Amino acid sequence: MPATLSEEQRHLIAFVARTNGTMLLEAMIDDHAMQALLARAGGATAPTAPDGAPDWMTSYWTVADKFVSPGRDKMRVKVTAAQVRKLGRSLPAGLHAEIRQCLDAHGAERERTREWCYCPYAHTAPNAHSGPCARHHPSADEDAEHRHRAAELRTWSQTLLRQALYPAAGVQLDLFATLR
Numbered sequence: 092m093p094a095t096l097s098e099e100q101r102h103l104i105a106f107v108a109r110t111n112g113t114m115l116l117e118a119m120i121d122d123h124a125m126q127a128l129l130a131r132a133g134g135a136t137a138p139t140a141p142d143g144a145p146d147w148m149t150s151y152w153t154v155a156d157k158f159v160s161p162g163r164d165k166m167r168v169k170v171t172a173a174q175v176r177k178l179g180r181s182l183p184a185g186l187h188a189e190i191r192q193c194l195d196a197h198g199a200e201r202e203r204t205r206e207w208c209y210c211p212y213a214h215t216a217p218n219a220h221s222g223p224c225a226r227h228h229p230s231a232d233e234d235a236e237h238r239h240r241a242a243e244l245r246t247w248s249q250t251l252l253r254q255a256l257y258p259a260a261g262v263q264l265d266l267f268a269t270l271r
């Protein structure tokens with residue numbers, strides 16, 4: 092693992108990944124995705140710090156081209172976009188390729204369901220001047236399958252993030268906690 096990132100920095104990246112996991116995964120290997128992630132700005136607060144992280148790591152903030160924790164005014168650890176990209180470039184080729192596959196799978200599922208519509212006008216028109224909605228309204232089975240796939244894809248993203256952040260295993264990252 093690259094020696095340039097401290098354990099606290101890795102926990103901070105994992106914290107950012109709790110809310111933007113797939114986006115962070117893409118940002119590791121792609122400059123445009125990193126710019127999009129930074130453009131979201133803002134941050135997140137959790138009731139408790141991620142497992143294994145310092146107790147004070149209950150929030151993070153995006154400031155310009157870096158992530159800081161716990162906040163903008165009381166920064167105890169920061170990680171820059173350049174450091175995250177450097178980590179991405181240092182990943183083994185096999186992991187890099189699997190991240191690409193995972194992102195492609197996310198994209199394919201997004202594309203497959205992009206035109207899905209959940210409005211109540213699949214069979215009846217909303218008013219006298221129009222017909223029923225012409226978009227595809229998924230059946231309960233189709234919708235359940237989509238949710239199942241989406242959950243699987245999220246788990247795949249988190250698994251790859253864990254491998255990228257802690258290739259030596261041992262340290263369990265807390266990527267699944269619920270945010271307030």
Ligand SMILES: [Zn+2]
Nearest residue numbers: 208210224226
């Ligand atoms: Zn519709």
